Amino acid sequence: MDRAYARIKENDAEAARLLNSINNYVLTQLGIQFPEVKQEKVLVVNVEDIKGQRFDVEYNQFKSFENQLSIKNSIKIIEFIIDYKKGIEVGSNQYVNNGTIPFVRISDINENSLNLQQTKKKISDSLFKQLKQNFSPKKGEILYTKDGTIGLSYLVTTQKNYIVSSSFLRLICENIQLAKFLKIILSLKVYKEMANKKSSGTIIKHLNLKEFLNISIPFPSYTQIEKIVIEVDEIQAKVKSLKKDTAGILQKAQQEVEEIIFQQ
Numbered sequence: 001m002d003r004a005y006a007r008i009k010e011n012d013a014e015a016a017r018l019l020n021s022i023n024n025y026v027l028t029q030l031g032i033q034f035p036e037v038k039q040e041k042v043l044v045v046n047v048e049d050i051k052g053q054r055f056d057v058e059y060n061q062f063k064s065f066e067n068q069l070s071i072k073n074s075i076k077i078i079e080f081i082i083d084y085k086k087g088i089e090v091g092s093n094q095y096v097n098n099g100t101i102p103f104v105r106i107s108d109i110n111e112n113s114l115n116l117q118q119t120k121k122k123i124s125d126s127l128f129k130q131l132k133q134n135f136s137p138k139k140g141e142i143l144y145t146k147d148g149t150i151g152l153s154y155l156v157t158t159q160k161n162y163i164v165s166s167s168f169l170r171l172i173c174e175n176i177q178l179a180k181f182l183k184i185i186l187s188l189k190v191y192k193e194m195a196n197k198k199s200s201g202t203i204i205k206h207l208n209l210k211e212f213l214n215i216s217i218p219f220p221s222y223t224q225i226e227k228i229v230i231e232v233d234e235i236q237a238k239v240k241s242l243k244k245d246t247a248g249i250l251q252k253a254q255q256e257v258e259e260i261i262f263q264q
Helices: 002-030 057-068 126-134 176-186 189-197 209-213 222-263
Strands: 074-075 085-086 101-104 142-145 153-155 168-172 216-218
Touching: 002 176, 002 222, 142 176, 153 176, 168 176, 176 189, 176 216, 176 222, 216 222
Parallel strands: none
Antiparallel strands: 074 216, 085 168, 142 153, 142 168
């Protein structure tokens, strides 16, 4: 048992290392370097530059990050995508206990998975037919969370029947390769931070859609985009393999424990 848990610990550590490596790999490939953030309490600026503007230290340090992204080969998100759509709120009176169509909320996704099997809210087949054309995500779309938890992004890889709540923004790219690249960029720590800075709200945060869509992102050659996508796909495949191995170890360990118990 000790050997099994040691292996699980090793798998978890390696998976975490691989996922963390994506951020540095992508930034390095794009030639983006950020200056060290100094923990200074005093900021010197020209008074003419701050009239009607924010001038706190945190905001101006963050602006320096944005300036690093304004490189020559950059493009605004609204220019990179070909369309965007939103989800919908059906109302709690439309939820059904015996429904078969998942109504997906933020709690049902993370960066790499969409849990349709365990979605708590369901809607009827008849309501789904009414909403399907405008509110059922298509393969290749990016589901991006814009309310509450800001900045989670999930790439739709298979076409299935479900509806997403209004907390999602659906980003549509010209092809799957560009969608994968955009998803990688939006998952970077700096872009998650940027999205949160473009949000407001004291209890529940809401993304400022206009400001978000006007964020600049790197736009390298298609060859480099393809290289980055392939490398990140390979890293995520390794992580998936490690998690599968861990699940197998846990299952085997559980069976061994049960056998010991039943033999007593």
